[in-house]
Amino acid sequence: MTGCVFVFGGSEGIGLAVAARLVEDGREVVVLSRSESKLAAAVARLGPRASSRVVDVTSETGVREAVGALVADGKVPDLVVNTAGYARPGWLEDLPPDDVTGMVATNLLGTINVARAVLPHLRATRGTLVTTSSMAGLAGVFGYTVYSATKFGVIGFSEALRREVRPDGVRVLVLCPPNTLTPGFEEENRHKPAEVLAAEESVRTLTPEQVADELLRALRRRRGFLVVPGRDSRLAAVAIRHLPAVVDRALRRPVS
Numbered sequence: 001m002t003g004c005v006f007v008f009g010g011s012e013g014i015g016l017a018v019a020a021r022l023v024e025d026g027r028e029v030v031v032l033s034r035s036e037s038k039l040a041a042a043v044a045r046l047g048p049r050a051s052s053r054v055v056d057v058t059s060e061t062g063v064r065e066a067v068g069a070l071v072a073d074g075k076v077p078d079l080v081v082n083t084a085g086y087a088r089p090g091w092l093e094d095l096p097p098d099d100v101t102g103m104v105a106t107n108l109l110g111t112i113n114v115a116r117a118v119l120p121h122l123r124a125t126r127g128t129l130v131t132t133s134s135m136a137g138l139a140g141v142f143g144y145t146v147y148s149a150t151k152f153g154v155i156g157f158s159e160a161l162r163r164e165v166r167p168d169g170v171r172v173l174v175l176c177p178p179n180t181l182t183p184g185f186e187e188e189n190r191h192k193p194a195e196v197l198a199a200e201e202s203v204r205t206l207t208p209e210q211v212a213d214e215l216l217r218a219l220r221r222r223r224g225f226l227v228v229p230g231r232d233s234r235l236a237a238v239a240i241r242h243l244p245a246v247v248d249r250a251l252r253r254p255v256s
Helices: 013-024 036-046 060-072 097-125 145-168 183-189 194-199 208-221 231-242 244-251
Strands: 004-008 028-033 050-054 077-082 128-132 171-175
Touching: 004 013, 004 060, 004 097, 013 028, 013 036, 013 077, 013 183, 013 208, 028 036, 036 050, 050 060, 060 097, 077 097, 097 128, 097 145, 128 145, 128 208, 145 171, 171 208, 231 244
Parallel strands: 004 028, 004 077, 028 050, 077 128, 128 171
Antiparallel strands: none
16 A cells, blocks of 8 residues: 555544554554644654544535545545544433434444545545444444444445445455543543443453554455454454354343
8 A cells, every 4th residue: 555544533542543553654644533632642643644634524524625635635545544433321311412413423424424535535546444333333232322323333334335345446344343442431431320330340441552453454464344353352243143142141231
């Protein structure tokens, strides 16, 4: 790969870790997110191979204009990684309405908006699009009803898109990280019901760098579709597919 890389949601967390690994590999990276201050800090950390652009993935027009301006400036992507998204855990009836619509707009519609904007350029470079789902997009998790729905949607969208653009030479991967130590995860913990926190005590948490390393290995393999970081998570993904009844029992909310 010789073109530019766009990392949406690249100002912190998994996106920033991915951007850092790509810069270490000698790539030119553009990080995009809503926060100008976080982007400035990210570029300062990443160094001269990195630049930034403010964009809100929930705005179809905003994403399209941002991508168009970058391409007009000579930054044509052959790899686009979209990690923009957030989770607001809680029981369904208790979720603030703004977070219900916000998760759908950011996690699902944001994924679609980015894909629509970058696909013409990825066709031209025969490039790769990486979307971000979650382990909660492989199996529904109590306390994460709306988040799980959006992340299931990302996988379904990415699977269909993969089949749609394969004849054009465009590759699609979907990243499904488990709990990861990001600023967003710290915010999630403030809202998790006690039963969710208890259920997660035995779940291994990864660092953003571990997730980024797994993604880069998958990109180099030039095959595959689901990228599931961490040995425990990969075993869980196999169980979800082949032992659904066992997984269902394991993921049930305890009876109080």
